[in-house]
Amino acid sequence: MIYRFENFEFDTYRMELRRDGEVIAIEPQVFSLLELLITAHDRVVSKDEINEIVWGGRFVSESALSSRVKLARKALNDNGNDQRLIKTVHNRGFRFLGEPETVEVIPGAAKTELSAAAQQTLYNPAHAEPFTPLQPGTADQGSHYVRDRPTIAVLPFEQLGGEIAVRGFAKAISHELIQELSRLRWLYVIARGSSFRFNGANYDPEVIRKSLGADYILTGAVDIMGNESFINVELYGAEDGRIIWADRYKERSDELIGVRQTLAAQVVSAIEVRVPMEEAARAATFATENLGAWAAYHRGLSHMYRFNSHDNAVAAALFKRAIEADPNFARAYAGLSFTHFQNSFLNFVPNTREERVLAHRTAEKGFEIDSLDPFTNLTMGRASMLQGNVETAQHWFERSIALSPNYAFAKYNLAFVNMLCDNAESCNENVCSAMLLSPLDPLKYAMLCARGMAHMAIGEYKDASFYCTQGALEPNAHIHIHAMAAVTNHLAGNAVAASAWADIVKKRKLGNYQELFFRGFPLREEKTRRIVQKALKELGF
Template identity: 40%
Template sequence: MAWLFGDHRLDPDLFELTCKGDVVHAEPQVLALIIHLVRNRARMVSKDEIASTVWPDRAVSDASIASRIRSARQALGDDGCAQAVIRTIHGKGFRFVAEVKEASPALPHQTRPSDADTGADLSRPSVAVLPFRPLGASPEVTILAEAIPHEIIQGLSRLRWISVIARGSSFRFREGRGDLDLVGTALGAGYVMTGVIESLAGTVAVVLELADASRGEVIWADRLTAPMDGIEDLRQRVVAQVVTALDMHVPQNEVRLASQTGSDRLDAWKTFHLGLTQLYRFTPDANQVAKGHFERAIALDPRFARAHAGLSFTRFIDAFLHLGPSDAEAASAARRHAERGIELDPIDPFTHYTMGRSYWLTDQPEIAKGWFDRAIELNPNYAQGFYASAFTALMTGDIKTVDAGLDAALLLSPLDPLLYGIHGVRAQAMIQVGDLQAAARLGDRAASTPGAHYLISMVAAVANGLDGRYEQAHRWRQDARRRKPDASAAQYFAAFPIRNEKARHQIAEELKRQGF
């Protein structure tokens, strides 16, 4: 269901507001507020209700609510004087008063029939999740053999880059697990997820396998166990593990297959995945290669949202690592490409993730947090969304949120390509709380992790220097200089604009001592 009022159209499923057909860019909290007011337009919405809806589990001030109301009015072409759309009920709350008509929701841009006219072959990877094979006759095992795969299908449906075969189709193959090629051909699935569940001596075990259907190759497998009274926790762990595993291993397999194919035969999706493998190397050369792959993917399909988001990421790296002639131009381009990605697919977590990162570059962590929160809402198993949220909390000094976010990211993706960043953020959090020994240890781990860039070496140098480990600090200082001869304190604080004045002063003094 979508709502029409004036020149605006609001689609809550797409999380999109348009005016005369053009997307209105607003913060996620602002859109959530507008949606809640429209949905409850028949009554007044109190300030407490707004707070619990827009900021769940957080205490907020009247000033914060007033700020979001102002932004909502601005997005809707209203103001505090006219109040033609949102009316203030003084001292109590607000009410949406514009005349609203209901309409059918719009199809996502990438699935509209007219998009087929572009001739682009997306060839998205597809996966079929079969019902698990139960071993043992206990009712719990029999129920879970279908309940868990059903929940996996629901979880995978949040991943915008992969097609998930509907339960009604894949569950017909209860007896066809042995011939994966047959299952894949019948369902049009490139990948098949199978599992075995059994109860033994008071425990429940789930064995999982993800296979490339056409080649019969297992590309990922795992085994999870829990006591019988921990079945609910086991269900959640299985779903999280599978969603995260597919998010990592299917793209890796796609890249492996794509690298065996001539570049002139690659479609937009495979070209995008090739770019993704270069992106996380965080080096100037790899970033240029990634940029080329994303640009080619966009040329193959101009409406490919993730390719635009990938291009935004490369420009973020340009600005974050100071790789080009103008950080300001790179930051502006990062924002512009992210906006295009969201315009094309407003419910893709990756597009929201890149939009949030663009706000890091302009030292606006509060706005960035809104985009990361939305990315996690769209995909609760999005490890990098949790990492980005923790990074943002580091800037504002919310160490409790830093710890929770990093713990979630590590649980979901222990081998994440941004693992060095996870350790680096934790090291800086330890500096803020005064645990310098832990900060030095984590700094060493971060800078020693594959993919770490010169800023991470600077983090390790600072943490070791503050802990009095001067020889180790010198080593990381030299490493940073080798990677970036003009590395400076200004670059450090541009990347990590922390607002804890005491910690900022400590770090600045240590950077100065080390000659940055």
Template identity: 40%
Template sequence: PQAPVAPAEPETSATRRASLAVMPFVEHAGTADFRGGLADGLTHDIITRLAKLRDFFVIARGSVFALAEKDISPEDAGRRLNVDYVATGSVRNLSGRIIVAVELVEVRTARIVWAETFEHRPDDIFVVLDDIGNSIVSSIAAEVTTVERNRAMLKAPNSLNAWEAYHRGLWHMYRFTRTENELAHQFFDMALKQDPTFARAYAGLSFTHWQNAFQRWGDRDQEAALAFETAGQSLLVDEHNPAAHWAMGRALWLRGERDGSLLELERAVDLSPNFALGHYALSFVHSQSGDPRSAIGSSDHSRHLSPFDPLLFGMMGARAMAHA
């Protein structure tokens, strides 16, 4: 008999992150020459890429595959695994086209948060699945972040835990005004008071100091030093977090250390190829460093990964500067 699947241990209120399970995609063979195993491979790839973002608590492959054999609904699987979100999907070959359908469900409400269908001709099946996997990972990450951010906005500020305070900070950060930047700083600081090991909150704090320096909203040298210091704290608590290297890369650029900046940003996207902000930052630095080809390539890739990103205007701006 198969051992029961253990639910994920709930995290403490200070360190809790949104949790996610990607259930094995179902494979439908539409033609006799359909290659088996593609759905399992795509599922494994999506789980790995989401985990590399280090933004969510992602259930390991073994647990979801064991639970899938019980033939239960996504909502039931989510409850058994004690997660907030469940992603499901299917892969089929129909009339010479690979069709991948995906749904992301919020377990607590059984609400479909996001659903999409991807269609490609399988000229190179592995390239096709890699491209679809990129789109799925980026979409899931963006949708979960949006839901968590909106939920945090509805709560009283003094009731927020570290995760919620961080997402409240993101909401203000993406307003791009001096006042909103200061509010973002306050919420990131609130998150860190509850959880001093929250790498992304340090990266967010670094972003606010970077904005103050870049926009001349404060003393440039002092704010640049603080951007560097908080980026260093982010790296100290989690050197494998792409956001930590992203923050350090930006901070080094402010200090005029172009080569060091590029090394950190390359490390960010090496750790997580789906980290769109890393590719955007590379585009920005390349555009400022006389490397238009690299700037355009990184900008295009960042927009491909995150076509509705709050920093889309910056991605386009970096591309435009590369042409200047």
């Protein structure tokens, strides 16, 4: 791709910056910085994003960043005073002010070797040869390719109406979604240069599937009517054109630019739930012996979140199958760690001590393979929590969020730790964020209960009983959630409800349940712990 602006050409294929046809020598990090700023010219690029792209997420000093920005400006005959092309946006980041013209070209040497049909395919994706995605567990003997994760294409959103001030919003939100989705390490995201060659308002899913190899297509439209704007988003299956998920967001037109990142975060969080569900359903159509690593992993996830001993054992077996198929599959180790966590946390097996050790060992293995995967970091936190290291667990959950800021699962786990440490304000903040990002999350029951326990810690027993009861009524709610519904209803004076929830727990006949409860919920604040102990005792535990 070549980006032309003023008398410059920025060539990503040859990795050259040219002025009036003459190559300007710049170091690789400056080139990467310019590429990021130029391709994202319709928005502000944060310092965190620059750090992630240019330095791969490693810590660098402010002076290192300033030095690269200064060199980038110098290459463009710009400087910190004029900021003609690279503008510093105070406390936010940087923005490229040019309006580059993009040109897709085939390098001259290669172009002459291509047939007319091949050149037509490159310039017009509709003429591409069919791309046949491989089934889970199969491989192309020529390329040795295995479908190890799904692929999504984000098409340019259509904009209907709107003033000039917000005319570029549709393009901006599409780009924002590509950037945010690219943080999900389990998902392949088609580059903007390819996906934006299709018109989001008029396309054939089959053509996109064949041209790009996409399993999923994300598209939408921005309808601006006066000071009201509606953003419609749709996620399709590329193979059959079926709508998997759709939503509609309403915003004030004069606030569109400011809420762009928030909207993108909500959409990405929905996809983070919907695509794995779809992958699990897809994997269910294959016989177990034919499952590849990716399909086995996703089928395992569908069982893991049911929180009962049978499904947990099935999930563990599927994760082990995924590891056998791909010994370097970090997320399969993380999933296996989570099943060991459940075995100990919910007393599914007699030897819970061994399960705590295995939860930590398999989490460490996943982290060793991929230290930047949010799920492997999260399971390190879960394993630490089992061992009573709440502060260490908090570190891991915060690291998971730093890697994926919209990871609802990590935000809930951080809220849970906040609750254990009696930090009601932070707990509520994080659990509300998690529920906003993932309103249909399989762990919604736990999110509601964490919020209820935060209210309990500050003496708001009526609110506590409301949220804990709502959590206990959600699918997959486990025995500790039922116990908290009993405790909070008892504290709120709802004797009938408290007794009913307590009876559900007692039917499990778990012996000394208080010991089991506080092993799973190691409350750090002594006052809160005594309140729960007293309530459990009065309820017959």
